[in-house]
Amino acid sequence: MPNDQWNLKELLKDSNCRLTGQRQEILRILAENRNRHFSAKEIYDLLKERDAGIGLSTVYRTLPLLEELKLAYRIHLNDGHMRYQYSTPEERYGHHHLICKNCGAILDMIEIDTRIKLI
Known part of the structure; x- marks a missing residue:
């Protein structure tokens, strides 16, 4: 951690x-x-790979708590799933995302600004 x-x-x-x-x-x-x-399912799958012994329902219950504590940021995308990204109480911010229609990759607008400046 x-x-x-x-x-x-x-x-x-x-x-x-x-x-x-x-x-x-x-x-x-x-x-x-x-x-x-x-x-939540992707987090569960990673935990399963680590043999953490944590159920999917525990992941679903924990994510809103982490969001309330400002340790996770909930993202609404048009893929039918809520997604979560790490945050800290000090770094808490909202930002926009770009989604590739071909591969489904999700990019933070902040990352794109940085890449453009580097070019």
Whole structure:
């Protein structure tokens, strides 16, 4: 898990929630893939590969909590799935996305601005 300035245990405690291994693992998936946009099923599949023993319903219950704590950003795309991206309380921001019609890749507009400046 990245070494962010905030304390996950304290954030959860302030929200009357406990720090569980399942919550840590779900957040770890998001944090290790900061620029990816995951559906709950995709997070579940990664957890399954790691033999984390976390069910899909736990992932679905945890994601709104992480969003409430500003540790995940919910993204509404036209693919029929809610997607989530890692965030921190300090970095919280909304941004636009471009979706490739051929391959389905999702790009943050911020990434595109950076790439254009590099060219």
